[in-house]
Amino acid sequence: MTLPATPATDRPTGRPSPATGTVELPPEWRRRLVVIGCGYLGATHAACMAELGHEVLGVEVDPARLAALQAGRVPFHEPGLAELLARHVASGRLRFTDSYAEAGAFGDVHFVCVGTPQRGDSLGADTSHVEAAVASLAPHLDRPALVVGKSTVPVGTAASLAATLAALSPAPDEVDLAWSPEFLREGFAIADTLRPDRVVVGVASERAEKLLRELYAPQVDAGCPLVVTDLATAELVKVAANAFLATKISFVNAVSEVCEAAGADVVDLAEALGHDARIGHRFLRAGIGFGGGCLPKDIRAFVHRAGELGVEDTMSFLRQVDAINQRQRQRVVQLSTALLGGSVTRTRIAVWGAAFKPDSDDVRDSPALSIAGRLHLRGATVTVHDPAAGGTARAAYPTLTYADSPLEACRDADLLLHLTEWSDYREVDVAAVGRVVRRKQLLDGRNALDAALWREHGFTVRGMGRRP
Structure with missing residues (x-):
């Protein structure tokens, strides 16, 4: 159920942060927080909790990542996070360690933010890192503490972890477990943490609920809905949300193929659909499909757990949603092959974009890199540019060629593929592109560039589900 905000008489009052406008908690409401796992989710959560006024200790067992964080550096790309984290490391409000003993002695609340990738032997989620984190922490919890899971896990995981805490903690009656899934969008992670569109907490005790209400008071008092429920429901919320979004994306991509066959235009169709308040415009843009570390593996894990x-x-x-998503990548390969006369062998292809989405350097299950790799295997010379993901892309696909600028990627190209919708690419001088390519051909896999402008400069333009 959705509960009202903290009663006015009990609400904390504080001053707005000069950096983000977020209201910091007064001293009596501040806690000593531990964040276990300081990758994308954990590092963001740790920095934002420090921004709210809490003392935060991050636990990270990867030596290279730990060293970077201790030096105040973020080892991945997320707008605004580097400055936020560096400021609070410098102030002493945010520290990092690899010691669970130190974490147990320090923390009142312990957030578990470790990854749950797809298992190697099935479609299910690998919860071994979550289990190991809780098992490592539990022996050091010898006083009242709350462990809060934020990782995306199969329903039922929390109940198992609660049993682990009860078995291994020296003070089992004083340790609670709760679940509060994250809903971060890469590129908007700070805003989504400090000003979320909802906060969900799954609890099994009034003690846990009370403490979480205090922790989330700044967000709730700013108008954020607080949904309090049981552990199982909280676990299901994140995977259900991702499954719904994935379904919406795959639906419009499936319709885009029908549009191509019928001579219709999916952009106009989506515009008409989006005006229906029951449908909306968001996630209704046809393209090359979704990727990243969440949607693909979460929908597979959801099906697996349901089984x-x-x-x-x-x-x-x-399963069909997943299949449609994978099919979009092959459609781009097929369209590219058709534009190049039936074969990509010995052609030069420029690819704009490597990250799975803009404002990120994350290339996990990236549709853009998957397409680039498939074309390379078919004999094309593929040159990739990305404003932020060049390093991560090169590590994942070292056989591709990488360029330092969009124009350099296009030099002598027979075909340009626009595969990640960075704003940088909408601002490129089209005439300059026309002067360096060998053949003026553009396939806009995101339907995000101004097709009329490109055609004015002599380019043949194709989109996904669009009229030629």
């Missing part, structure tokens, strides 16, 4: 619970048939449609 373990004996209700796989009811989630089987998500």
